[in-house]
Amino acid sequence: MDSQPFTLDVVTLKRVVFSEPIESVIAPGTVGYFGVLPGHTPFVSSLQVGITKITKPGGEKLNLFTSTGFLMTDGKKVILLAEAAERPEEIDAGRAKRAKERAEKRLAERTADIDIDRAKAALLRAITRLKLSGQ
Numbered sequence: 255m256d257s258q259p260f261t262l263d264v265v266t267l268k269r270v271v272f273s274e275p276i277e278s279v280i281a282p283g284t285v286g287y288f289g290v291l292p293g294h295t296p297f298v299s300s301l302q303v304g305i306t307k308i309t310k311p312g313g314e315k316l317n318l319f320t321s322t323g324f325l326m327t328d329g330k331k332v333i334l335l336a337e338a339a340e341r342p343e344e345i346d347a348g349r350a351k352r353a354k355e356r357a358e359k360r361l362a363e364r365t366a367d368i369d370i371d372r373a374k375a376a377l378l379r380a381i382t383r384l385k386l387s388g389q
C-alpha cells in the first residue's frame with residue numbers, strides 16, 4: 255500500500271467543488287467515459303459534459319455534474335478543471351428545466367440568428383443536471 259493517499263480535486267474558476275482522497279474516478283472524456291486508478295500513467299484528457307463518478311476510500315460513491323474541461327493525473331493525484339461542476343444537492347432543478355425549455359425552443363425554431371451548437375450544448379447540460387438531480 256502506498257502511504258500517500260490518492261486524491262481528487264474538482265475545481266472551477268469560481269470554487270473548489272471536491273478535494274478529498276479517493277479510490278477511483280470515472281470521467282466523461284470527449285471520446286467516452288474512462289476510469290482513473292492510483293498509479294495510472296500520467297496523462298491529460300479533455301472532458302465533455304457528463305457525470306463524474308467518484309468512489310471514495312471504503313466504497314462510498316459520489317456523482318458530480320461536470321461541464322466541459324480537462325482532467326490530468328500523475329498517478330498520485332487527479333485534478334479535474336471544469337467550466338462548471340455541482341454536487342447533486344447543489345443542482346437547482348427548476349433552473350435546469352428552464353434552461354432545457356429555452357434550448358428546446360431554440361432548436362425547434364432554428365432561425366438564422368440561432369447558434370445551434372450552443373443550443374445543443376445548453377440542452378445537454380440541462381438534461382445531465384436533471385438526470386443527476388433525479389428529475
Ligand code: ATP
Binds near residue numbers: 321339344
Ligand atoms: P443557465 O442557462 O441556467 O445559466 P447553463 O448551462 O448555461 O445554465 P453554465 O454555464 O453551465 O449554466 O453554468 C454557469 C454557472 O451557473 C456555474 O457556476 C454553474 O455551476 C451554475 N449553474 C448553472 N445551472 C445550474 C443549476 N441548474 N443548478 C445549480 N447551479 C447551476
